Amino acid sequence: xxxxxxxxxxxxxxxxxxxxxxxxxxxxxxxxxxxxxxxxxxxxxxxxxxxxxxxxxxxxxxxxxxxxxxxxxxxxxxxxxxxxxxxxxxxxxxxxxxxxxxxxxxxxxxxxxxxxxxxxxxxxxxxxxxxxxxxxxxxxxxxxxxxxxxxxxxxxxxxxxxxxxxxxxxxxxxxxxxxxxxxxxxxxxxxxxxxxxxxxxxxxxxxxxxxxxxxxxxxxxxxxxxxxxxxxxxxxxxxxxxxxxxxxxxxxxxxxxxxxxxxxxxxxxxxxxxxxxxxxxxxxxxxxxxxxxxxxxxxxxxxxxxxxxxxxxxxxxxxxxxxxxxxxxxxxxxxxxxxxxxxxxxxxxxxx
Amino acid sequence: xxxxxxxxxxxxxxxxxxxxxxxxxxxxxxxxxxxxxxxxxxxxxxxxxxxxxxxxxxxxxxxxxxxxxxxxxxxxxxxxxxxxxxxxxxxxxxxxxxxxxxxxxxxxxxxxxxxxxxxxxxxxxxxxxxxxxxxxxxxxxxxxxxxxxxxxxxxxxxxxxxxxxxxxxxxxxxxxxxxxxxxxxxxxxxxxxxxxxxxxxxxxxxxxxxxxxxxxxxxxxxxxxxxxxxxxxxxxxxxxxxxxxxxxxxxxxxxxxxxxxxxxxxxxxxxxxxxxxxxxxxxxxxxxxxxxxxxxxxxxxxxxxxxxxxxxxxxxxxxxxxxxxxxxxxxxxxxxxxxxxxxxxxxxxxxx
Numbered sequence: 001x002x003x004x005x006x007x008x009x010x011x012x013x014x015x016x017x018x019x020x021x022x023x024x025x026x027x028x029x030x031x032x033x034x035x036x037x038x039x040x041x042x043x044x045x046x047x048x049x050x051x052x053x054x055x056x057x058x059x060x061x062x063x064x065x066x067x068x069x070x071x072x073x074x075x076x077x078x079x080x081x082x083x084x085x086x087x088x089x090x091x092x093x094x095x096x097x098x099x100x101x102x103x104x105x106x107x108x109x110x111x112x113x114x115x116x117x118x119x120x121x122x123x124x125x126x127x128x129x130x131x132x133x134x135x136x137x138x139x140x141x142x143x144x145x146x147x148x149x150x151x152x153x154x155x156x157x158x159x160x161x162x163x164x165x166x167x168x169x170x171x172x173x174x175x176x177x178x179x180x181x182x183x184x185x186x187x188x189x190x191x192x193x194x195x196x197x198x199x200x201x202x203x204x205x206x207x208x209x210x211x212x213x214x215x216x217x218x219x220x221x222x223x224x225x226x227x228x229x230x231x232x233x234x235x236x237x238x239x240x241x242x243x244x245x246x247x248x249x250x251x252x253x254x255x256x257x258x259x260x261x262x263x264x265x266x267x268x269x270x271x272x273x274x275x276x277x278x279x280x281x282x283x284x285x286x287x288x289x290x291x292x293x294x295x296x297x298x299x300x301x302x303x304x305x306x307x308x309x310x311x312x313x314x315x316x317x318x319x320x321x322x323x324x325x326x327x328x329x330x331x332x333x334x335x336x337x338x339x340x341x342x343x344x345x346x347x348x349x350x351x352x
Numbered sequence: 353x354x355x356x357x358x359x360x361x362x363x364x365x366x367x368x369x370x371x372x373x374x375x376x377x378x379x380x381x382x383x384x385x386x387x388x389x390x391x392x393x394x395x396x397x398x399x400x401x402x403x404x405x406x407x408x409x410x411x412x413x414x415x416x417x418x419x420x421x422x423x424x425x426x427x428x429x430x431x432x433x434x435x436x437x438x439x440x441x442x443x444x445x446x447x448x449x450x451x452x453x454x455x456x457x458x459x460x461x462x463x464x465x466x467x468x469x470x471x472x473x474x475x476x477x478x479x480x481x482x483x484x485x486x487x488x489x490x491x492x493x494x495x496x497x498x499x500x501x502x503x504x505x506x507x508x509x510x511x512x513x514x515x516x517x518x519x520x521x522x523x524x525x526x527x528x529x530x531x532x533x534x535x536x537x538x539x540x541x542x543x544x545x546x547x548x549x550x551x552x553x554x555x556x557x558x559x560x561x562x563x564x565x566x567x568x569x570x571x572x573x574x575x576x577x578x579x580x581x582x583x584x585x586x587x588x589x590x591x592x593x594x595x596x597x598x599x600x601x602x603x604x605x606x607x608x609x610x611x612x613x614x615x616x617x618x619x620x621x622x623x624x625x626x627x628x629x630x631x632x633x634x635x636x637x638x639x640x641x642x643x644x645x646x647x648x649x650x651x652x653x654x655x656x657x658x659x660x661x662x663x664x665x666x667x668x669x670x671x672x673x674x675x676x677x678x679x680x681x682x683x684x685x686x687x688x689x690x691x692x693x694x695x696x697x698x699x700x701x702x703x704x
Contacts, residue, residue, distance in 0.1 A: 237626060256630045270622020274589060277638035278608045284636040286629035 137346035166235030180205035518587030532557035
């Protein structure tokens with residue numbers, strides 16, 4: 001059997017500013033290629049869903065210092081990198097059968113040849129509401145960010161009081177539920193915007209959720225964090241981070257989450273309460289979910305979450321994803337919806 | 353033998369703003385008391401030198417939240433707390449003989465009754481230039497701050513490239529020398545203000561010292577930190593911290609030092625490059641030397657430094673202290689020199 005033919009989107013011109021989709025300076029170009037035949041332990045994967053992530057922009061941008069990028073850049077001529085969910089259509093691996101659903105970094109391609117070690121087998125489960133798309137969202141980077149940040153980075157334990165900002169968001173709502181239903185934290189406090197979101201966060205298991213849009217937010221937060229807190233999972237930065245720096249206990253821990261889309265919010269005023277880190281001997285750890293993925297330790301994390309979903313304890317919010325059916329030639333267009341905003345939860349490309 | 357009579361300065365009125373030294377709202381008042389007789393394992397110490405520290409102001413200030421203070425506050429009626437060097441003049445302890453020089457938290461008093469466990473025996477050594485006053489300065493809180501911050505908090509090791517700001521200061525110059533002569537760090541980079549200070553820092557063992565007053569400081573710092581750095585010991589905060597956040601390696605460590613006198617410099621603009629902590633997975637740990645002191649593990653730290661002084665490797669700078677001979681009734685006045693500025697190095701009160 002000869003190699004599989006496939007269309008692919010490759011990086012044609014690393015953009016300096018906004019990506020250009022058409023014309024002579026187009027950022028991406030569509031090509032057709034024939035994949036190599038499968039080697040030992042390799043599988044041919046048909047890509048079904050693509051993950052769209054703000055971080056992808058950093059991977060392709062021109063002029064980024066590669067030493068400061070958190071993963072290798074995508075260089076001119078490379079297939080555009082993307083996490084994906086696909087189906088094994090041909091297998092040279094004992095571990096993966098044809099028809100198996102897998103996740104991995106397949107890229108913007110119809111088909112990909114991947115080593116069995118580079119992919120992870122996953123199971124959808126209609127009865128529990130676990131859809132294939134969830135493995136690039138709530139049960140992909142989002143769930144891993146929440147789990148890795150809370151358990152590995154912040155080292156949250158049962159005796160801890162935990163605060164999570166952006167608690168109604170994709171990552172935050174997972175942090176709340178992992179804190180409550182997996183870590184079993186003593187007390188879980190959410191911060192979210194609006195009465196309705198806060199009540200939803202409480203329905204997920206938060207002991208209380210404080211509305212940052214409320215006129216008396218500061219007083220409410222102070223009351224909710226009376227006695228101070230052990231762990232703060234920061235999804236938002238900015239003023240809420242500054243406030244939380246005054247509410248973390250002596251020797252407390254802050255997980256500074258790689259919420260790339262909010263970077264701009266740090267640049268404006270800066271973090272004013274840095275001295276709290278000193279006086280209260282706070283440990284701040286930045287993290288990026290990529291490290292968890294590269295560590296190869298994510299399987300058990302996702303299994304733990306899936307188990308709690310099956311037990312009816314952890315819920316994936318209805319707003320957790322927006323799936324956009326997309327013709328292969330329109331993949332870049334769907335991706336740019338990330339930057340025009342408006343999508344709710346994880347933006348997933350479903351290849352038509 | 354009846355108890356020793358002593359004069360003491362006690363906290364009369366916790367100040368809301370600047371301490372008031374005289375008049376009806378005076379912050380401190382001078383009293384005379386008779387100390388209890390020595391109990392088991394207690395010693396009577398004659399106080400010779402007092403340590404003056406910006407942190408003392410936090411201990412006495414009215415309206416401070418005790419849960420956010422890093423040590424117990426001094427309350428109305430208490431003897432003003434202060435580290436001190438004194439001489440044992442009476443002993444009920446096997447371990448401490450009359451005439452022994454000790455350090456401990458004696459307070460603003462002529463004589464103090466202290467448990468042998470609360471004090472630490474120290475030896476001056478004229479030949480090596482180790483004076484009694486050094487045990488509240490370079491070989492007291494200053495040396496411990498440098499050692500504990502660099503070795504315990506930042507976990508600096510021989511394979512590390514280390515940057516120290518405020519490198520010509522009392523703490524910074526110790527950090528440079530401990531990094532070079534005790535840790536044996538691969539490369540030590542100082543940041544200091546002015547050509548002369550920088551050359552002095554290099555004479556202490558820094559591979560290079562960058563002058564932050566130079567017009568091309570940013571370029572020089574970038575060049576000096578080419579390849580990025582593992583450890584940053586931050587003594588100054590502000591803009592230099594912001595710059596260094598861009599020069600710390602992926603998974604690098606920052607020790608945020610309790611340089612109380614510089615807290616104000618954080619409040620103005622805030623820390624702008626917080627996102628570097630995330631993207632480069634930097635760990636920031638705040639620390640206060642008090643934790644080292646309370647841990648009881650400071651003896652070996654100081655012994656290590658003293659040993660290197662005797663070997664001629666670590667030098668205590670001539671500017672490391674300003675000793676002010678002071679009549680007992682003028683102790684508060686000498687203390688306030690801390691806030692009027694101008695003293696070079698550690699401000700030490702020598703009781704006349």
